[in-house]
Amino acid sequence: MKDTTMLSRRTFLKKTCLAMAAPTIVPSSVFGQHAPSNRITMGFIGLGGMGTNNMRNFLGQPDVQAVAVCDPVSITNEYGHWYKHGWNGNYFGREAARLIVDDYYSSKAAGSYKSCAAYVDYRELMSRSDIDAVMIATPDHWHAVIGVAAANSGKHVYGEKPLSLTVAEGRAMVQTVERNGVKFQTGTHRRSDASTRFACELVRNGYIGELKRVEVLLAGNNRTAPTGAWTPDPVPEWLDYDMWLGPAPQAPYHTMRCLYSFRFIEDYSGGQNTNNGVHAFDIVQWGNGSDFTGPIQVEDLGAKFPRDGLFDVVEFIHFRALYANGVELIARTEPDAFQITFTGTDGWVSTDGSKVQTSRESLKSVRIKPNEIRLYESHNHYRNFLDAIKFDARLASPVQIGHRSTTIPLIGNIAMKLQKKLAWDPDKERFKGDDEANKLLSKPLRSPWRV
Template sequence: MNQQTPSPNGTPHRRTFLKTAATAVAAPYFVPASVFGATAPSNRVNLGMVGLGNQGMLNLKLFLENKDCTVLAVCDVNRGSYGYKEPKDFYGRDPAREMVEKAYAKKAPGGSYKGCDAYTDFREVLSRDDIDAVVLTTPDHWHGVMTIKAAEAGKDIYCEKPLGLTIAEQIAMAESVRKHNRILQTGSHERSNPVIRSACELVRSGAIGKVHRVVTNVGRHNKVGPGPGWEPMPVPDTLDYDLWLGPAPEAPYHKDRCLYNFRFNYDYAGGQVANFGAHSLDIAQWGLGTDDTGPVQVESVYADFLPEGSLFNAATYTHFRLKYASGVVVESMTAEPSVRCLFEGEDGVIRIDNQARNFVTIPGSIKVEAGLTDVPEQYRSNADHHQNFLDCVRSRKEPNAPVEIGHRSATLCHLGNIASRLGGKFGWDPTAQRFTGSRAETANEMLAVKQRGVWTV
């Protein structure tokens, strides 16, 4: 990628940025139709992949296998390094471009393909007229800025879960997506899982009677960060650290702040509550039929944190309770889960397993009478969700997990985190999307965070 001259605040000068972006698209690479399969070029969705870490590389791999799209560009602030979820993982923009070119070279005449550009700055991807949609698999603190700028640029968006870092940010994202008539698919892939759809439809049909309690599980921290007294480290020459921080506060670099471990710091994510909880609490919302609303109360039952001064500041263990106007209570707790979501009704129970491949009814006759004994245990999960996104980009129909659903489900995660951090019980108005009651002022201050520099949304 071409180098840019930084402005005084560390962001590219507009003139330099536009010149660089124009250069990137000046000479498109011609690729024979045989490279991408039978789908006509005019019907294929051209993609830009932004964020090529752990989940980003998985998304890239699956989109490369899809004949209804073409990956034209990859973007990451990391050129390429180890240090992601597993020690052997070598990810970033250069490994991603290599993956694209190897995948398409297998089908290209002569076995060669050089049609994928790699960028550091996502705005260069958005500037390209030949890209229809972007796939955002970045740390959570970037979701809002990137989604809004993508919508303004006329791009459709696949945004990983949780939808955003804060509730206020998510509201702005939804408003922008609708204002610019864009398709947005939240990466809550269970929404494209026929097994989970069947389970949620069974709950909503009244098969277990009136639901009075739902239990959802959140996984424990799977990484260990440095405790109080940790020392800053030199920034690797492979990483644009200032751009990695983006809208987040300035902070000294440490390897455990970035890459996979971002999720354990509230400046960048919502801990495992917003990671795993974005799946389990989304299923709870779906089964309860509350996609367009939320609870009226949130209560922290218990929360445990590392010592003050630790690099990881997200709660290591949480148990919070959400109460709905209907009287239903949703319990969310940290566990080594064998169950992802469990619905308890007056006449029975529906239990969805942790991998969301199957569900059990108690009594078993509920599933038999519904004719669901042959529900397949295997599904393509992310791949089906990606396909639904591509189909909707072309048809302009609503995807399975549109922006509003992603917002409402992630809101439960944020409510749980705010209650856990402050302690106690809080009223919540799901229409006004504000806290109510005696401590509302303090809690409402946590609905948004101050964003840095040019990245305010």
């Protein structure tokens, strides 16, 4: 596969224009033993940093056939320098993605491959009956609208975390997926990581005694935006801005509003708490054995928000949550951190999502026995999704679990914003006796978009 970082902008754009004129034909030889009936045809929606990365991973699966890409960004390298060099190349958007797909199949079947389709509007992609599954890696404010549309079209979904922008949207996604009987894998991929599973198994099997407390440390905001009164930028020619905004309120364009930095604006996301935080809270839920429920209380401990400017999400996270089993969860911003530490009556286990540390060295060499609690083993989040579609394999991060892991930072954000201690009913998914807080469990959507 060619690395787009190696291409000059001119060569890249020339190749893209040629591809745009060509029909979709992928010769069978590309898929080896995987006959058409064995293949999963996929469409990719949202082709910025993570979507492009996900698409490359799906392309590497022998039974996936990429047939369509969709993004209101045609092609840009304006944001490439923000991504670690070489991670995804410097180009993003639907035409950049189409070129990656084209290059991939052309390299396998020289001469005979023609282009995959590229759309600005996901509804066109969704209306295609030849697409089995979609990957969604748009900004968070689109997750529910597009996820629900996909499930209602009978398509399986690999949907990025956080599951949704609000608790109400997340619940609607769960219900729609269940009603349509499609598979939905949430992008909380630590569920497919062996070391994270081991850390959680140590906790679940009492190797640190009775679990009492979990501490989550999350890095701070990694972008800056204008403060005070700021001047809008012209909308770039490569962006369909109205389609990017979609269900979010109309707002003047600024370079720091859209790609990547949408994370720090409430209309589109919930800051690092719902960004890296969802991965951490997902691990908390796994280790605590509370996958299908949530805390019963959530309390602000002195979080800080920006005073003015373009970014408005919490910039210093600090909240406490309490589970019905007495386990206390504390989340806090700590520079450059991603750390989850489980403390019990007889030691602690800590993970940064790849490396496990323990209070006693001997814990690291524990072998979990067959008669102990063994957590679900998936070794590749993408493969697990495809196997769920083909063989009904159990999903590592089904929508129900994704929803509960996303709910924690969402209700944490509400407590921090209102500077309150709130009682949460995880069954009804409502705050007890607080209308002001309950109002923040959903957000109005700009017409014509709906969940």
